[in-house]
Amino acid sequence: MSEDTFIPRLESQTAYREALGCFGTGVTVVTHMTDTGPLAMTANSFASVSLDPALVLWCAAHRSARHALFAKARNYVIHIMDESQLPLARHFSRTGHDFTDIEWSKNPEGQPVLADSLARFECELEAVYPGGDHSIILGKVVRFAVRPGSGLIFKRGQYGGFSDLF
Template identity: 50%
Template sequence: MSETSFTPGADTLRAYRDALGSFATGVTVVTTLTKNGPLAITVNSFTSVSMDPPLLLWCPDRSSLRHDAFVAAQRFSIHVLAEDQFDMAQHFALHGDGFTQDNWQLSPAQTPALRNPIARFDCRLYQVHPAGDHSIVLGEVTQVTSRPGNGLVFKRGQYGGFLQQP
């Protein structure tokens, strides 16, 4: 295969997205409690920012119908999905609702806690920054819950697991 170079812009948007897709990321679902009930969104733009204070960030798309509710949320939880939680990732990528008594409970932080992620970070809103067609949401972690397991991975538009070395 040959190497290509380009300047990101309107006419190279697909090539830019494809190049970004070569970086594998974990898959998370962010939840919050609104006046209409629990709300969720699948996110792969998630990273640790600071250990002291413990800060995380994630980036909702400004064109998402769920954007405004999440950037206004004073509390939210970020769930790192297990590799067997593909259906949950797909559902919350398309729909912000769909909570049942079987798939969530209220966390001690008063946010929707999904069942069986490999990690959950309960956060209070720290800051929100505009960033082009997304917003950067910084959360201060108030509680962490984790368990052993393999995470769900997203790369080049596909979901999968992580190959474990023997």
């Protein structure tokens, strides 16, 4: 089987995105309480950084209207989406302020916690780093929760599930 080789440039950007899409990722929704109410953003750029101390990262695109609010958030919550939460992930990929009919509560820091996520990481901001057209947001995990279930996966522009082995 042959492969095509490219150099990352503007004219190869579509091929680059297709190559990145070969790597399946989990789907997260990140929430934060702003002065005007709860805010959310769907993100699939999430990773564990360190066990001790407990650090995680996620990335927010500069072009997002929600970028600035998340990049300066002192506290936020990262929710790992269950396969059944695809409508919620799609909702927050389009809008961040509409929590109408969304089941949520506040954690001790006053941050929005979505109901029924597969796992969640309640974070305080550790650092924000430049990362091309994104910001890399590093958080210190102050509390987390996990439950059994099937995770929501995004690969090659499509959503799907992954059976739970938990």
